[in-house]
Amino acid sequence: MTDKTAPQTWTVDVQGYSLDLPIVPINPDFAISLMMVIDLGVKFGEHIGRCLAEQIAPLQPDIIVGPATLGIPVAIEVTRALGLDKYVVLQKSPKLHLSDALEYKLTSITSKGEQRLLLDRAAIPLIKGKRVVVVDDVVASGSSLKAALELVRQAGGEVVGAGVILTEAQEWRKTLGEDVNHLVSVAHIPQFAPDENGNWQPIAGT
Numbered sequence: 760m761t762d763k764t765a766p767q768t769w770t771v772d773v774q775g776y777s778l779d780l781p782i783v784p785i786n787p788d789f790a791i792s793l794m795m796v797i798d799l800g801v802k803f804g805e806h807i808g809r810c811l812a813e814q815i816a817p818l819q820p821d822i823i824v825g826p827a828t829l830g831i832p833v834a835i836e837v838t839r840a841l842g843l844d845k846y847v848v849l850q851k852s853p854k855l856h857l858s859d860a861l862e863y864k865l866t867s868i869t870s871k872g873e874q875r876l877l878l879d880r881a882a883i884p885l886i887k888g889k890r891v892v893v894v895d896d897v898v899a900s901g902s903s904l905k906a907a908l909e910l911v912r913q914a915g916g917e918v919v920g921a922g923v924i925l926t927e928a929q930e931w932r933k934t935l936g937e938d939v940n941h942l943v944s945v946a947h948i949p950q951f952a953p954d955e956n957g958n959w960q961p962i963a964g965t
């Protein structure tokens with residue numbers, strides 16, 4: 760049995776950047792490894808921006824869209840690496856100016872309860888009729904990315920791609936359906952179940 764005071768970690772190679780991610784239980788039989796992109800520094804941000812931009816540039820996007828919260832730094836860094844300027848954030852907090860926003864409901868793997876993704880109507884001109892790539896930090900169940908893609912389409916955008924730093928397990932394939940073909944990523948992480956000693960082990964096939 761490992762020391763329960765020290766969290767187990769999972770090491771992932773993000774195209775040359777090795778990260779030791781803490782393994783965090785969701786319940787006694789299931790755990791995920793957690794990447795907090797906002798805690799990894801500006802060099803990592805620049806790195807993943809470049810990695811994703813290399814794959815996204817051939818799609819010739821006009822605009823990058825990222826869902827709050829952890830999709831925001833990804834959207835900024837990919838936008839910067841592509842040499843674009845504007846980007847669009849899909850918000851989760853219903854701020855005053857968002858009372859009339861386009862809306863899509865979702866639940867993600869890491870956040871409890873139902874959330875809403877909101878698209879400020881003032882941002883519609885940046886999306887309508889434009890080639891759009893949606894980015895996020897991680898795709899797991901796929902519901903956050905699906906919500907973002909649906910909102911972009913509601914706003915009249917043409918989704919030409921989607922990009923994440925990490926794909927997690929496989930459930931997102933079912934959720935995203937044909938949009939799986941649009942997805943690029945930098946690295947993959949599995950999900951975890953306890954072995955007979957109570958140590959987290961990757962679940963086969965995830």
Ligand SMILES: O=P(O)(O)OC[C@H]1O[C@H](OP(=O)(O)OP(=O)(O)O)[C@H](O)[C@@H]1O
Nearest residue numbers: 828829867868869870899900901902903
């Ligand atoms: O594929 P999914 O199951 O939807 O999981 C992935 C999403 O979960 C996390 O966001 P979270 O909902 O925790 O919100 P946050 O970015 O505001 O922390 C992450 O940033 C992705 O957006």
